[in-house]
Amino acid sequence: MDERRTGYLLLLVLVSQLVFVAVQGARGGGGPTYLERLGLRLVGPPARAVASAAHGVAAGRQQLRLQRGLLEENRRLREQVEALELRLLRLEDMAGEMHRLGSAVRYATPLLGQIRAVDVVYADYTSWLRTLLVYTGREPAAVNQPVLAPAGLVGRVVTVSGPYAKVQLITDRAASVGGMITRNRRQGVVRGSGQEGAALSLEYVPLSADVRLGDQVLTAGIDGVYPRGIPVGTVAAVDAGGGQMFHRIRLAPAVDLGSLDQVYLLEHAAVPQELLKPVPRSAR
Amino acid sequence: MRAARLSAGLALALLVHLMGTRLFPSLPERLDVFLVVALLNGLEGSSLSALLYGLAAGLIQDSLGNGPIGLHGFADTVVAYGAARLAQRLVIQRAAGVGSVVAFAALVQQAILTAMAFLLLPSPSLPAPPGILVQAVAKALACGVLAMVIYAAEGRWRRLNETRRRGRMGRLRLE
Numbered sequence: 001m002d003e004r005r006t007g008y009l010l011l012l013v014l015v016s017q018l019v020f021v022a023v024q025g026a027r028g029g030g031g032p033t034y035l036e037r038l039g040l041r042l043v044g045p046p047a048r049a050v051a052s053a054a055h056g057v058a059a060g061r062q063q064l065r066l067q068r069g070l071l072e073e074n075r076r077l078r079e080q081v082e083a084l085e086l087r088l089l090r091l092e093d094m095a096g097e098m099h100r101l102g103s104a105v106r107y108a109t110p111l112l113g114q115i116r117a118v119d120v121v122y123a124d125y126t127s128w129l130r131t132l133l134v135y136t137g138r139e140p141a142a143v144n145q146p147v148l149a150p151a152g153l154v155g156r157v158v159t160v161s162g163p164y165a166k167v168q169l170i171t172d173r174a175a176s177v178g179g180m181i182t183r184n185r186r187q188g189v190v191r192g193s194g195q196e197g198a199a200l201s202l203e204y205v206p207l208s209a210d211v212r213l214g215d216q217v218l219t220a221g222i223d224g225v226y227p228r229g230i231p232v233g234t235v236a237a238v239d240a241g242g243g244q245m246f247h248r249i250r251l252a253p254a255v256d257l258g259s260l261d262q263v264y265l266l267e268h269a270a271v272p273q274e275l276l277k278p279v280p281r282s283a284r
Numbered sequence: 285m286r287a288a289r290l291s292a293g294l295a296l297a298l299l300v301h302l303m304g305t306r307l308f309p310s311l312p313e314r315l316d317v318f319l320v321v322a323l324l325n326g327l328e329g330s331s332l333s334a335l336l337y338g339l340a341a342g343l344i345q346d347s348l349g350n351g352p353i354g355l356h357g358f359a360d361t362v363v364a365y366g367a368a369r370l371a372q373r374l375v376i377q378r379a380a381g382v383g384s385v386v387a388f389a390a391l392v393q394q395a396i397l398t399a400m401a402f403l404l405l406p407s408p409s410l411p412a413p414p415g416i417l418v419q420a421v422a423k424a425l426a427c428g429v430l431a432m433v434i435y436a437a438e439g440r441w442r443r444l445n446e447t448r449r450r451g452r453m454g455r456l457r458l459e
Contacts (some may be wrong), residue, residue, distance in 0.1 A: 006332045010365055017354040017361070024352035025405045039347025043298065047348075050302040116431070249456055 152231030152254030317398030326367030338364025
């Protein structure tokens with residue numbers, strides 16, 4: 001094609017484009033034109049391909065970063081395991097020393113028995129009595145048998161019927177546990193409140209006792225049901241209790257009682273019930 | 285062969301634009317890959333090819349943007365055709381010369397785009413005059429540099445190809 005014809009073609013192309021732009025400008029926010037749709041159909045697939053490639057690259061980088069994170073976490077956990085092994089060695093050493101000292105004074109420590117995992121088949125957290133129903137299988141549970149979770153104390157068996165047992169949670173209003181603040185060995189009675197917010201309270205801790213937020217409370221082993229040293233909860237609030245003799249202490253339970261699907265029955269030799277009965281006046 | 289090369293050039297420009305925009309969202313404001321490709325084709329001297337290629341490059345760019353179809357199509361057609369007419373009268377051999385022509389053409393394209401936006405669009409969203417000038421100059425320089433790089437790389441590749449071809453011919457004669 002000679003230059004003159006090319007010039008005419010140029011003129012035609014430019015004028016038609018000018019008209020097209022002007023028409024689009026005048027139309028304002030109208031729907032897309034045929035040419036716009038065609039352009040979108042043309043550039044859409046490559047744009048999508050680039051976007052998916054970029055997405056793939058980003059996903060690959062994310063994967064790499066995750067792997068690096070896992071390596072870092074693995075290194076950190078190895079360090080933690082080493083530190084814990086050292087701590088375990090020290091604790092074993094201390095336990096051995098305590099055992100030797102106990103033997104020297106003929107101290108008979110109550111043995112903490114075996115644990116047995118059982119499934120929770122029903123949970124009642126809403127009613128006044130807060131209970132769990134557990135399936136114990138062929139080997140039935142015993143009344144007053146302590147029930148634990150990995151994080152701490154759950155409650156005790158109150159009723160047994162065949163392969164089922166009803167567990168009274170420590171948050172039940174009628175439940176009480178002999179408790180002890182770990183930091184200062186101060187003892188009290190842990191009671192359930194039966195309410196959602198204030199789940200436990202530690203009672204009979206005198207105002208003279210030093211109680212701080214975050215103090216850990218364990219079972220004291222003085223109630224004849226629970227052995228010593230099972231985590232019960234941590235101090236969530238302390239109130240001097242205006243003019244009274246004892247602190248008003250609220251505890252947060254060690255166990256998330258709302259998410260139990262399996263618990264452990266502790267095979268523990270409880271104090272015989274006849275020994276727990278008050279001595280009659282005539283016998284004194 | 286030439287049509288395939290031109291299509292590949294346009295596809296490559298589209299790919300570079302899409303990938304660049306993904307990596308640097310402000311790339312379209314700093315560099316016009318389609319214009320560079322259209323101008324490099326125009327500088328080969330065929331006005332009809334420059335016209336059609338400029339039109340295609342501009343329309344693709346319009347399809348990617350939010351503006352009206354034909355805005356870049358018009359501007360790119362004009363500057364690509366102008367570059368082809370200039371190449372018919374001038375012999376531009378050095379990369380710096382090519383870069384200068386492309387930078388100037390990019391400035392002209394920016395001026396055409398601005399004028400068209402003011403004249404034809406109801407509410408053109410353009411930056412204030414000093415900003416628009418700085419932006420246009422920066423974009424023109426970036427286009428010039430990119431054109432220089434592409435031109436130099438293409439020249440080098442051609443020379444290498446020629447050397448290889450001559451070597452093959454020499455061996456054929458000996459046999």
